[in-house]
Amino acid sequence: MEREPQRWIDAGVPETRADVCQVQSTRETTSLLFGRAQPPGPGGEPRALLDRRVMLTPALAKQLAEGLAGVLRDHDARRLLENATPAGSIRSAPTDEDAPAAARPLLQAVRALGTGFGFEKSFKMSAAGILQERVILGVRASLADPQALLGICRAMGMPPEYETLFAQALPQANTVGFGYEGDGRGGGMHKAYLEFWDRLVQRVQGEPDNAAPGELFLGFKWDGANPSRRALARYTCHPLLPVEGIARRLEALYPAGAVSPSLQAAREILALAARRIAGDSFVYVEAAEEGNPRRSFDLNFYKARLPLAELMPALQALCGRYGAGGEALERIAAQAGARPFGHLSGGLGRDGQDFLTVYYELEAL
Numbered sequence: 001m002e003r004e005p006q007r008w009i010d011a012g013v014p015e016t017r018a019d020v021c022q023v024q025s026t027r028e029t030t031s032l033l034f035g036r037a038q039p040p041g042p043g044g045e046p047r048a049l050l051d052r053r054v055m056l057t058p059a060l061a062k063q064l065a066e067g068l069a070g071v072l073r074d075h076d077a078r079r080l081l082e083n084a085t086p087a088g089s090i091r092s093a094p095t096d097e098d099a100p101a102a103a104r105p106l107l108q109a110v111r112a113l114g115t116g117f118g119f120e121k122s123f124k125m126s127a128a129g130i131l132q133e134r135v136i137l138g139v140r141a142s143l144a145d146p147q148a149l150l151g152i153c154r155a156m157g158m159p160p161e162y163e164t165l166f167a168q169a170l171p172q173a174n175t176v177g178f179g180y181e182g183d184g185r186g187g188g189m190h191k192a193y194l195e196f197w198d199r200l201v202q203r204v205q206g207e208p209d210n211a212a213p214g215e216l217f218l219g220f221k222w223d224g225a226n227p228s229r230r231a232l233a234r235y236t237c238h239p240l241l242p243v244e245g246i247a248r249r250l251e252a253l254y255p256a257g258a259v260s261p262s263l264q265a266a267r268e269i270l271a272l273a274a275r276r277i278a279g280d281s282f283v284y285v286e287a288a289e290e291g292n293p294r295r296s297f298d299l300n301f302y303k304a305r306l307p308l309a310e311l312m313p314a315l316q317a318l319c320g321r322y323g324a325g326g327e328a329l330e331r332i333a334a335q336a337g338a339r340p341f342g343h344l345s346g347g348l349g350r351d352g353q354d355f356l357t358v359y360y361e362l363e364a365l
Contacts, residue, residue, distance in 0.1 A: 016052050034053075093362075106190075113139060119361075121134065121135055121360055122134040122357050123358055127322045131182065172196055211241075213286075217234075246299070261354055262354050282299050311341060311358065318356060
């Protein structure tokens with residue numbers, strides 16, 4: 001039978017802010033020593049001023065250990081929960097002019113759901129130049145009518161077999177993303193994403209020692225003018241990777257010995273963001289698509305709270321390595337430099353070419 005939680009009477013109890021802790025134990029008692037670090041002694045030995053000594057029976061010490069383990073599991077789960085939706089906010093207020101002309105019917109359809117949504121823009125850099133006709137609109141699945149979400153998929157021209165898969169997986173999703181990517185020539189790809197964040201978090205909470213990769217997104221992509229040109233993308237999250245682990249996975253993602261212009265930019269941006277959140281990390285995802293050579297990453301950087309302008313030195317250097325896109329990047333910096341940088345994807349695209357895509361929110365920081 002579970003014990004009822006204690007109701008603590010804490011009026012007048014002083015707080016102790018300890019920066020040093022030590023555990024001492026005998027057969028009868030476990031002692032917790034809390035104190036403050038002091039200057040080293042004459043021989044350089046570390047010293048601390050003892051503020052509190054807490055004496056526990058073995059049974060109470062075990063209860064404390066179990067409680068601390070649970071709190072730390074919850075802390076790790078909360079870290080995993082941060083900033084992973086397809087768009088960083090669900091309260092964006094874009095105008096029609098914020099979306100490419102071909103994506104405006106999609107914007108109107110998502111707006112008609114009445115749920116609130118996120119609006120994320122992006123630009124894709126490669127040796128061919130910079131593509132800017134790109135948007136993702138994110139909706140909380142629990143707030144929307146499933147049939148209305150399926151109706152948007154149909155209005156976008158989703159192939160029937162994709163609609164079947166989407167409908168089957170929708171009940172497990174906590175976020176739905178709708179996207180459009182123009183090709184600069186009047187055509188483009190329509191996209192729909194299902195995000196399974198809650199499912200991954202529940203696994204981490206239930207199995208705190210299980211850091212195995214897990215599916216985070218399922219992506220459906222098709223050409224609006226030619227639905228036979230399509231791709232089913234699976235996005236695998238590597239939970240709780242430290243920054244050093246992310247850097248190693250980035251290196252391994254690219255072909256050994258190949259010229260990969262986006263890798264250096266990704267490393268520079270990772271280092272920039274890591275300096276903002278010392279001791280923490282980011283959500284790291286790898287993507288693959290059935291039937292083509294795509295092999296790429298996605299890194300969610302919302303928690304670093306970087307304006308887009310701070311990425312420009314790394315992106316300008318990347319334009320130099322690609323040999324294209326410098327003027328377009330300058331225009332983006334002038335128009336959107338104050339907007340919040342969201343996430344970064346890069347690697348090899350479905351055409352086998354190196355790329356880097358930068359996502360950002362509509363509202364300025």
